[in-house]
Amino acid sequence: MSAFCVNWVCDKLRERHHYQHHKDTATPIGKINVRTGMRHGTAVNGVLFTGNTIMKTLPYALLCALGGAIVPIQIGIISAFRHSSNASQIQATVYLYAGGLLTSVLLTYLLGDKILPPHWQKTQWWMWSMGFIGAFYLLFMFIAAPKIGAANTLVWVFLGQIFFAAALDKIGWLNMPAQALNPLKIIGLLLIFSGGVLMLFSNRSA
Numbered sequence: 001m002s003a004f005c006v007n008w009v010c011d012k013l014r015e016r017h018h019y020q021h022h023k024d025t026a027t028p029i030g031k032i033n034v035r036t037g038m039r040h041g042t043a044v045n046g047v048l049f050t051g052n053t054i055m056k057t058l059p060y061a062l063l064c065a066l067g068g069a070i071v072p073i074q075i076g077i078i079s080a081f082r083h084s085s086n087a088s089q090i091q092a093t094v095y096l097y098a099g100g101l102l103t104s105v106l107l108t109y110l111l112g113d114k115i116l117p118p119h120w121q122k123t124q125w126w127m128w129s130m131g132f133i134g135a136f137y138l139l140f141m142f143i144a145a146p147k148i149g150a151a152n153t154l155v156w157v158f159l160g161q162i163f164f165a166a167a168l169d170k171i172g173w174l175n176m177p178a179q180a181l182n183p184l185k186i187i188g189l190l191l192i193f194s195g196g197v198l199m200l201f202s203n204r205s206a
Contacts, residue, residue, distance in 0.1 A: 068154075071154060075141065075145050075154075076150065078096065078142060079145065079146065081095070082142075089139055089143055093135055093139050096138060097131070097135065097138075137157075141153055141157060144156075148200065152196075152199055152200055155195070155196045155199050158192075159193060162192060163193075166181060166189060169181070
């Protein structure tokens with residue numbers, strides 16, 4: 001469900017950005033927005049900013065946070081399931097994906113979509129490996145969580161995600177738009193990494 005929320009939010013943000021781009025490019029370039037102090041059409045890291053950009057995207061960001069909040073709950077439920085049933089990590093993964101499959105199929109029909117996308121014939125073989133890769137993502141979390149705790153597990157999962165995402169943005173791999181890795185981004189990545197190290201060592205000192 002958390003992955004569904006994030007994917008849905010990303011689609012909505014792309015639609016909104018596309019609409020806002022066409023709307024704002026028709027605005028005179030010299031006009032200055034009193035809220036942001038920037039001229040209409042000013043782009044930062046390839047994103048067009050307007051006066052109400054933050055307010056329009058904030059609900060989607062909060063929805064992402066809600067999706068993220070599901071993950072530690074999910075880890076706790078899986079831990080309780082394994083403790084009660086004596087299931088292995090891979091067995092828990094099977095039941096997690098089975099429940100996710102049933103829920104995804106139900107949501108697909110409720111939202112009026114079909115199982116197969118309209119142009120599925122145009123895809124390449126590696127594009128269908130997302131579920132295969134996701135199984136290892138969950139398996140690694142299940143192995144780590146009992147040892148270092150849910151908070152540390154999610155922090156380091158996030159670290160892996162953000163660092164690899166930055167690398168994807170840098171090289172423009174997997175059809176992602178290439179973005180420069182500027183000094184501010186590097187400082188932000190180092191601060192996130194420092195926070196992850198502090199949280200990990202806080203367990204040892206406790």
